[in-house]
Amino acid sequence: MSEQVKSFIANNLPVVDAHLIHAIDNQDIVETLKKSMIYSLEAGGKRVRPMLLLAVLEEFGTPLEKGLDVACALEYIHTYSLIHDDLPAMDNDDLRRGKPTNHVVFGEATAILAGDALLTEAFRLIAASSDYSAEQKVELLQLLAESAGALGMVGGQLMDMEAEGKRVELEHLQTIHANKTGALLRFSILAGALLANADQRELQALTRYAEALGVLFQIQDDILDVTADSDQLGKTAGKDEAANKSTYPSLLTLEGALKERTQYHEQAIGALQTIEKADGLLKSFADYITFREN
Incomplete structure (x- = not known):
């Protein structure tokens, strides 16, 4: 990780983490669910994801506070997806980020509801924010x-499940992961561009950047x-091979995957x-994502 990215994350991660918890802890939510x-x-x-959003604002000279609610909403959705991915009906994993997964600690039913609550809280947080105009909201x-639902992450997750145990073509694998x-x-990236009032040329370039980052x-x-x-990794290694999933190394060999990267x-x-x-x-973040070790 470059010093630039390391410094940016060190400065902004505590702010995001505090806001993530405060926005939930400050509400009258059933205690077990909370x-x-x-x-x-x-x-x-x-x-x-939240760091990338804030990085776009930084690059365009927009106050980072303007992106905080959207950044946290984004992390709520990502976290809900991980809770559900780990469930026995999905990836059936007992370890996430080096800790027992949510359903191992709280049971399947509560884990499902916690994921549901985080998903819907993401939309409430943006809708209730005083930092955005009605048009921006x-x-x-x-x-x-669109990004989180059937047209994006959820649709990609189902495509990924349907591909288990099958050898899929590289183009189909790319479609799966462009969504999932x-x-x-x-x-x-695009939310950051919207909040930073990027022009059409900048938006097109950032879209290409974002699509490459996803792959x-x-x-x-x-x-x-x-x-x-x-x-x-902080999670179970070798699960893709154990599940006989098509991956970039399995389709292209490890050497081929490195070239594709x-x-x-x-x-x-x-x-x-x-x-x-x-x-x-943003260049430093592309380097970080490319060469990260977990």
Whole structure:
């Protein structure tokens, strides 16, 4: 991780983490449900999506406070998706971010409801925010619904489940992960661009950057699944191979996946070059996502 990214995360992660918890802890939520929601939020994580949103604001000279509610809403949805992914009916995992998964601690029913509550809280937080105009709220809520729902993450998750035990073509694998993994990453960039009042040329470049990042994130996830251990990852390593899932290394070999990673990294940087931002924070985040170790 570059010093630039490390410093940016060190400065802003505590602010995001505090807001994540405060927005829930400050409400009259049934105590068991609140504990379950906060348990998964406090498990930590890289917070890549909210950090990317704030990084766009930083690059465009927009106060980071303007993005805080959307950044936290985004992390609520990401955390809900992890709670549900870990359930016995889905990936059936007992470890997440180095801690027992939510359903192991609170039971399946409470874990499901905690995920449901985080999902809906994301939309309430944006709708209730005093930091956005009515027009911005409509745009943000529509984009978030598309990114998180059947047209994005949820649809991609089902496609991924249906592909288990099958050898799929590379193009289909890319479609799966453009939805399952890439949609929320894309939202983080585009929401930042919306709040920063990016012009059409900048928006097009950031869209290309976001799409490349989505693929990069998944390629590196697949590489780490076969090269890292569970302690390093904070979750169970080797699960893709055990489930006989098509991945970039399984389709392309590890060497081929590394080459594909390089290609998409170059695409991300190339998109930034078109708007003269290839030497700043967004470039450093592309490097971080490409070469992260967990």
